[in-house]
Amino acid sequence: MTLNVNDIRIKVKVVEGGKLKAIISLDFGDFTVKGFRIQESQYETKAAGNRKLWLTPPSYADRGGRYHPIFYIPDKDLWERLEAKIWEAYDAEHKRHYAKVYDLNSDEADQFLNSSS
Numbered sequence: 001m002t003l004n005v006n007d008i009r010i011k012v013k014v015v016e017g018g019k020l021k022a023i024i025s026l027d028f029g030d031f032t033v034k035g036f037r038i039q040e041s042q043y044e045t046k047a048a049g050n051r052k053l054w055l056t057p058p059s060y061a062d063r064g065g066r067y068h069p070i071f072y073i074p075d076k077d078l079w080e081r082l083e084a085k086i087w088e089a090y091d092a093e094h095k096r097h098y099a100k101v102y103d104l105n106s107d108e109a110d111q112f113l114n115s116s117s
Helices: 076-101 106-116
Strands: 009-014 020-027 032-045 051-056 059-061 067-069
Touching (some): 009 076, 020 076
Antiparallel strands (some): 020 032, 059 067
16 A cells, blocks of 8 residues: 555644643544644654654553554655654644634734744
């Protein structure tokens, strides 16, 4: 199966409060993968635009408490392109969310988000 990143629809739900910032699902047409998370990190992440955020795919914990990914793309280039698209969708939804919550226009939302980073 060949995966075209541009055909994937990304849904972002912004979460306020706590370390969890968003929950994301990827719609591949015939199937959907839910459970991607954007969370605060103590380190800056290059893929996140050097912000202290990180993206984690859905995972499960084994009996020993270790987490294992449910979703994995072995092709690193393909993963990086998908990750870039996820960050782009997150940024757009994050901006839209705060514009709606605080009744801001696009420029005001940009200023608000830049000042709170």
